[in-house]
Amino acid sequence: MLDSDVQIALFAAFGGIAVIAALAAVLTRYLLRSIVAFGAFLTAIAGQFYILAADFVALIQIFVYVGGVVVLILFALMLSAVGQKHPLAVSEHRGLGAVVAYAVGGWLVWAAFGQDLPKAGQVPGETVAFLGRAFLDQQLVAFEVIGIILLAAVVAALVIVRGERL
Amino acid sequence: MTLVLVFSGLLFAIGTYGVLTRRNAITLLISVEILMNAANLNFVAFSRLWEPELMTGQVFALVGISIAACEAAVGLALILAIFRRFGTTDVGRIDFLRG
Amino acid sequence: MEVNWPDWLNFDWLDLGWLELPWVDTNWFHDNWYGLLLLGFFWGVVVFTMVGALTAVYVYVERKVSARIQGRLGPMETGPHGLLQTLVDVVKLAVKEDVRPAAADALAFRLAPLLVVVPAVMAFVVVPFGVPMVIRDLNVGILYFLAVPSVTGVGLLLAGWASYDNYSFLGGLRASAQFISYEIPRTLAVVTVVMLSGSLSSAGLIGAQADTTWFVLLLPLSFVIYAVTTLAEVNRVPFDIPEAESELVAGFHTEYSGFRWSLFFLGEYASLTTASAFAVALFFGGGLGPVLPPVVWFVLKTAVIVFFAVVLRFTLPRFRQDQLMALAWKYFLPLSLVNLLLAGLVMKAVF
Incomplete structure (x- = not known):
């Protein structure tokens, strides 16, 4: 062990x-x-x-x-x-991007150290069974909504790729 | 647990940098996906921390993964449509609205 | 981070303790991180060797069967009845010159064969050889078997793109499109099996079939879908359009030679072997059977499936690309959905 x-x-x-x-x-x-x-x-x-x-x-x-x-x-x-082999153009805003990213990252890491978190509990050995129960019980609405969103996304992707004339 | 938060914070920062600085639509999509993964990491970690047997965080992560897949499908369809019309995937050069 | 890890995150299974070898001190492995690393490496070598050996046998069988179908003798010179021919071929491929096109993207060109082979070999880990015997009985084993080989699609596409050659490019696009299209009905077919067995682990799968009967009797349509889509996924005839010699030279591996080419070859045969072995576990009760030990039953059943795949290869003509995609999206996807619905309804009615 x-x-x-x-x-x-x-x-x-x-x-x-x-x-x-x-x-x-x-x-x-x-x-x-x-x-x-x-x-x-x-x-x-x-x-x-x-x-x-x-x-x-x-x-x-x-x-x-x-x-x-x-x-x-x-x-x-x-x-x-x-056939494109040449490198991509980079943005002129790299300095600004770095500053913002540094600020966001620094803030998140600082927040990570600041917390007083509880100790983790015991994880069930059989995650799949619990996940299934969670999906079809408490989170059922999320499950259904995901289905609708996926369908809509697939149809949308097809429509966009086919162009305006269907 | 702090370790997880540090990593997801770092990844989020990297994703932010990518979103802010890249011009190519495909790289932008990749950066957004990095952001979503950083968030998913936190969801799973907190699911581990509070009431692991309820699996709320993991359910959220799975929902997030599905949404990301949708987003990629629609995003890439858009990229292809844009490429057909403008001949480029550089978002800075897509600058007229007339069809 | 003070946590209680669930059992399946421990590495106890690695140490061969379950083999109960008297001369192995299992504690040593767990006391040192390098012991653990050594064990992981050991298992990697074991699995890779097994897959390699199976592939060699497979190639030999295929040559002999194809020769018999075409009224030839097949390899006869090296060893008795040409038994050593595959071994000699391996040596030949390994010492051949490795050519890389000047315009190729070096990183992707080198990465692509690995992305094809490694997932195929990794999938072998969850194949249940005996009734309790699996190299690693994950409790999401079936999902692992579906998920890990799906990485192959990336490898095929990368190979085609990296070669910087029109034939490779088209071959890669076709291979990858075919791969992801057929993945959907295949997954849906496996889902019916999971519904019936009530478990995602490969040992649970065999246990469920021990309690009832072979799942092929309960879910014949699922087996048909699984078999056809698996042939399509590993680019076998009649679905080998990505490698159609007559139109694409050799498809995505046109520019590959020597050892890297043989990695593609190994990957293709390894994934077919693994898929056949898993078909036995999913539909034919794995190692279940009277008298003989489970491993023997397992190998026999797998051999029968593999034999059928070989016979199919040399008796059927090739599909056309658009027919192939139409087959996946217009016929197999609705069929597998109907199959899923029917299986659910029947299970609801019976149980």
Whole structure:
């Protein structure tokens, strides 16, 4: 039986990967590398979810994000930038952006240290059963609304891509 | 727990920087997704902290993931439509409203 | 961060304690982080070797069966009945020159084969070989089996894009479009099985079938959908349009050679092997069967499924790209939804 130090170390390692990958995704001037880094970022976040005892959410993250959203983004890249190899233009507002991001990040990290948080409770071993109960009991409205939103989004995406004449 | 909050704060800051400075629509979308992931991380962590058996935070994270997928689908459809009309995905150069 | 971790987040299963080997001191592994790392590495090597060996067997069987169908002998020279041919081929591929096109994006070009192979091998972790025997019995095992290989789609697309070549590009687009289209009906087919077994873990799946019967008898339509969509996902004939030699040279791996090419090859066969093995677990009761030990039953059933896949490859013609996409969206998606609804109604009525 491990003490939780190892899991904290693993969490920090995934966090480090996530931060580096997110930085790479935001800073690189090559679109393809940005997307690859984004994929790495999502996988690292999935690892963090797993260590936070959310195994179902972690796998859904991989399924929907890495297997779905990243592929979609790659498709959009390929359909909109065929043959593009030169680096992207960067904005002239980088200094301002850095200041704002620094302020936001600093404030959030400061807030993180300021809190007096309770100790975590015991996690149920079988997360899926509890999740299912939560979804179809207390959070039923959220579940239904999600269904409607997904349908609307799919129809909207189709309409937009098909153009004005249907 | 503080560790989780620190990480999600850092990721949120990175996402903010991306949203503010990038000009390409696809990179903007990626930055927004980074923001959403930072928020999801917090949801899951707090679900772990308070009443883990209610799973409210995890439900929220799952809802967030679904919304992000919708957003990506619609966003990318828009990007394709914009690319067809303007020949670019640089949001700074999409500057006329007439169709 | 003071927390109580649930059982499945511990790493006890890694230490082979469940094998009860007398000469292994399991405590040592848990006292040191490098012991744990060593164990993880050990299991990685074990799984990779298993998949590699299975792939070699698979390739040999496919060559022999295809030869028999076409009235040939197949490999005969290396070893008795050409048994060592695959091994020799592996050595040949490993020492071949690795060519990278000058215009290719180096990072993506190198990453793509790994993204195809690693998920396929990782999925092997949750395949239940025996009645209790799984390398790792996750309590979301079935979801893991669906989620992890979905990363392959990214690899296919990256390979096509990174090669900087029109044929590769088209092949990558086709492969990826096909992959994500067929993923939806496939997932919905598996969902019916999950509904019936009431568990997402692969051991629970076998347990549920031990209590009732093989799920293929209860959910024949789900099995048909799963089988066809799996063939489409791993780009097998009759759905191998991404690799159609006659129109696309070789599809997304046109520009690859040597070891990187063989990684794609390994990935394709590994995902087909894993998918066949998991089909046995999902629909044919896994290792359940009389007299023989479970592992033997499991291997036999998997062999039958694999044999059918090989026979299909050499007896059916290829689809056209638009027919393929129409098949996924116009027929299989509604069919799998109806199947899901029917399964739910019947279960509600019976139980």
